[in-house]
Amino acid sequence: MRVLKSLLAPALLAVLLGGCGGSTRVESYAPNRIVVFGDELSLIGTNGSKYSVNALKADAVSLDCATYPVWPQVVADGYGMVFSECNPTAVASPAGVMKASVGATVADVVAAVSAFQASSTFTPQTLVTVMAGQHDILNAYKAYDAGTLSRALALSQVSAAGKALGALVNNVANQGSGGRVLYSTPPNLGYSPFAAAELVRTSDADRVTLLKELTLAFTAALRLEVINDGRYAALITADELTISMSDPTKMVSYALTNIVDQVCTVALPNCTTATMAAGAAGVGTAYLWADAQHPGVSFQSRVGLAALNRARNNPF
Template sequence: MSFKISARARLLRRSVVTAVAAAALASCGGGSQLVAFAPTRLIAFGDEASVIDDAGSVGASVGATVGNGVKYTVNALKADLTTLDCSLNPIWIQALSTYYGLVFSQCNPAAVATPTAFIRAAAQAQVADVVAQIDAQVAAGGFVATDLVTLLVGSNDILAEYKKYPGVPINQLQANVEAAGALLATQVNRIAALGGKVIISTSPDLGLTPYALAEKAANTDTDRAVLLTFLTARFNSKLRVGLINDGRTTGLLFTDELIQTMVKFPTNYGLSNVID
């Protein structure tokens, strides 16, 4: 399985969103907490950060089977050190599903007969792909008030634009990522208007990844790490300003800001290496 984002970026993204997801959930229950939000389904949209693959996982370091899938992160093993255990080292959507007692069919070690958590996210997806993912959900029955909907996407858009440099000037790259961020905001608002309760994450700061540091070392035309941070910030800015974030239907996770803090103060978060 090919990974588009560096190992450290995946680790930080998983750690950050898992740590703050519970705080954001309060927003999905409405302005009053007299009645706690109790979702009956979880529907995940986005890129590989929200993917569990229990079929067709070519190139994965460990074998996946139906109901025991691999993830785009460090895949844990059982005590025999050879057999995959998808329930360990959970990604953020697994942490949420477990909190509410919901199960994905792609990681279903207890063989729950009727899983109630669903993944429409796909590896290497960009924002335009998420529009199609949402369209497919609408065609399949749409959303109800007890749906918890997650979205984490944008890194692949930012990387795709960055790779056009220097052939495309920075101001055009900026406009392109801003358009993607604005489009994502409209899709969040769309889901909320259709009845779903949404948790949307900002994109992680790609300027802090090993990829960015390698690009910086390999190129002297401009600081490539700074450029990636800039493009990430512009994507996130347009996402944030476009959200109808009224505290009733949408919870916003500031993943970019928390990752920046984790890299600046790694020991506070139990991290020993934030470079490789």
């Protein structure tokens, strides 16, 4: 599978690879299956589409699902696995299982894991990826905006969601008897085009601050809840990556030319290399954001490579 290859410096890896304990690896971890849970940031649609920029084949019509992969796809590729949703070489019995869904909250992910466990079992050779929380954060923000939640209650609500996701990671790992889990924090929406638009709409700079605080509350609760044992679970700090990639002084090091605007001119997942903003042709990967709320190709690649590095180097 063709994967957007990015060279990550040690300093960048430190940002992406959250603090998880663990001993030195004795032998290489070799999963025989990868199961993906989360929202659309982890999703490959049945037609191979993603909630990012979709590459096109030479006919300029058909999707090239192997190019511009989502982060679990990068991990799967590193272990020679594919998903039935994107299987260009017609691998028999793909080892990738896609259980992510559009708009999934933490509660939805918990339900998806329960449904999966009703007919299947997580073993130490099952590599599980989890990224959720973005919609919990957005829902809390929208409730605050509508006046149905106070700021304190909005922060409390996302903290509870973060704690619930942490408990789910612990459940899947099951103290080593379950799967091995790569879990990622969500992107920090306080740096998104959505946040910028909210600032304009409300003329209130505190809206940007609130989105940042909601993300921090969620991620802090998540990190505190997960049992800090790198033998079973490994953290990727995508929220911190968002902040780092949004720094104008670091654009060159991230090969970015635009950290403010969205690159897609149509709604996701229908965005392709043919529907990018004027002037973005050929450099769509150099935009941080695909649309107002979803990071694009470069973000996905960096999260995926960091997660793969975790799986290869943690003592799973």
